[in-house]
Amino acid sequence: MKNLHGRTLLTNPAYTKSTGFTHAERELYGLRGLLPYNVASLDKQIERVLGSLRRKNSAIEKYIFLNALLERNQRLFYRTMINHIEEIMPLVYTPTVGEACREFAHIFRNAQGFYISPEDRGEITTILKNWPEEDIRVIVVTDGERILGLGDLGANGMGISIGKVALYVACAGIHPAQCMPVMLDVGTNNAPLREDPLYLGYPYPRINADAYRSLVDEFVKAVQSRYPNALIQFEDFSSPHAFEFLDRYAPEVRCFNDDIQGTAAVTLAGIYTSCRITKKKFTDLNIMFLGTGSAASGTAELAVNAFIAAGLNQSQAQKRLWFIDRKGLVTAHNENIKPRIKPFAHEHPACSFVDAISTIKPDVLIGATGVAGTFTEAIVREMSAVNERPVIIALSNPTSHTECTAEQAYDWSNGQAIFASGSPFDPVRYKNQLLKPAQGNNAYIFPGIGLGIYASAARLVTQSMFLAAADVLASIVSEQEIHSGAVYPSLTRVREVSHAIAVAVCQVAIQEKLTSLSMPEDLGNYVRSLMYEPNY
Incomplete structure (x- = not known):
């Protein structure tokens, strides 16, 4: 504990156990008299934290409370977050x-x-x-x-x-x-x-x-x-x-951009998983984006790599991807097309958003606009008209900026939409079904990428790593989760996901000769040995 002692130890956020110090430790570290008599286990401390947290009346008050806990006791904060990730992460x-x-x-x-x-x-x-x-x-x-x-x-x-x-x-x-x-x-x-x-x-x-x-x-x-x-x-x-x-x-x-590459990988994973529900072949999909910013164009570029890996050539891959901007469908005849959107500006008559869905018949619709309500009832109903199970991914967050809510997607598609969003939504009861919208949270991707780079000491971060991460994330979704309409695993398994992605990143680093580190044959145990566990 870096020779910490007495009140200096007690108030150090990285090393304190607060009331969790045993009586022997209190004697050893000069803490007698500085704490109440009873020793509280980590589980008891978490129980106390959750009680205080749940008495707060607003999300921002809860944020302030949790931030204060992080400043006071790191291990208690992180163990509480890990054990109750679905409640704490939002x-x-x-x-x-x-x-x-x-x-x-x-x-x-x-x-x-x-x-x-x-x-x-x-x-x-x-x-x-x-x-x-x-x-x-x-x-x-x-x-x-x-x-x-x-x-x-x-x-x-x-x-x-x-x-x-x-x-x-x-x-x-x-x-x-x-x-x-x-x-x-x-x-x-x-x-x-x-x-x-x-x-x-x-x-x-x-x-x-x-x-x-x-x-x-x-x-x-x-x-x-x-x-x-x-x-x-x-x-x-x-x-x-x-x-x-x-x-x-x-x-x-050694760098990456999460808004471009992390978003792309988590979205691609959701598309992969949706194919298990729709029974469509990935290389047969048409994908349409609303918005031409970094998230949308980054996802399109990674999708091109994925299509090529699945057997298409570059031209065929690019033709599977379409963009909508404020004026409607982006075509080869548009003026002032962003350089990264040009490969996806195809020959097609100019048309509105709804008409583009009607004629192109996209299997997947992805929103990355930052503008609330841009997936209107007419849009969702048209997606439902051209797809038995329309895949609708509303990436924009926070929740107040999402293209449509989970309830809207289910209601307007008669319960048939496969819906995912950037921000979390509660389960929706539609008629006799309980539908669980998936959150396309970048937290499924970037922590595992970071852990893999740390474990492998890779010199660079490559697109291959994000393709591998998308494959891993999609493969981890269980049949039970698929049955509920979710295209991502439960957040409670996010450390399992990160571990698996990190192993895949290590494998890519070795294959692409990006590391000079000699790693053990058992990459799973090696990566796991590096993972911090916040316990007393």
Whole structure:
């Protein structure tokens, strides 16, 4: 315990057991008199935490309570989260984290991450030495420009990095001391936020162009120098910057973008699983996207790789994918098509969203707009007219921004929709059926990717790893879950999923010669040995 003693030990969040210290430990560590007599087991402490949590009246109050617990007792926080993941994850991450980011400056208690501003230019490597941990394996970084579907939240976006780090620990067992949330606070163009007297960020408009890119460059190089074993996860950057940095750094730096690649893998896994319900062949599917941002285009690009792996050529694969924007179907005749959408702008007459469904007959409809209600009743009913079991995936979150709700999807499809969403929805009773909507949560993917990179010491993160992750996730869905209409496994099995994905990532790293690490033949046990278990 790093020679901690007395009250210093008792108040250290990484090492405290609070009332869980035994009487012998209290004698050994100078804790006699500092605690009530009774020794409370970890299970008893969890019971007390849940009792207090459930008495809170709102999600944001629960978020604040859990955040305070994390600052006070890490092992108790993570064991509670792991044991009650379905209850805790929506409070720690989506959908509650959206409200927490909006209110971040108003509910701020203690600094939990690392902040970099334009005033740190030229000194980022130096100031990184202020972070107390040396062996960093995962860095989650955001610039706060596109937080979920909420837009530019500036330094308040740190809530996203903190939340993702919590998922790395709880879902994949990467030790908290090896994870680092980072905020690239380059200003905000959200004027009301800048004018908020309690706002804690750099209170100026966003820097841009070369000033912005050079600061990101310096950050990436500083991380490689200070933490050579670290994986960088880019989170909630605007679409142009997200793709720019992925293209710029991924060929040389151990990094990925969760909004592009994590979302793509979890969505592809849902499509794979839907084929077990619809009995359709994957290579026969037509897939339509509403929205042309990073999540949609990233998913399309990974789907092309998946189609090619399944036997199609590139042209055939691209023709299976279609896009809808604000004006309707994106065709080869549209003007100002985004470069990454051009391969999917096919020869077809211009038409509306509904007419595109009628003529193209997509088997899968994916929404990534950030705009609530864009899957209207007419859209869902048309999908149901051309499919016996329409697959409808509404990715946008938080819940207030989803393209349609689970209840709407089931009602408008007469209970036939195979529905998944980015944010969680409660089970829906439709007539005599209890339908359980699946949550396409990136927490099924990125923690396992991170654990696999850690275990393999792979130099790069490749598309093959995300294809492998999608395969693994789809294969883990049970027949019972399929029967209930779910295309993802229960969140209670997320550590099992992360472990399996990490093993697959190690295998890809070996096959692609991305690691010089000598790993044991039994990769399963090896990966499991690296997973942090928060126990006393």
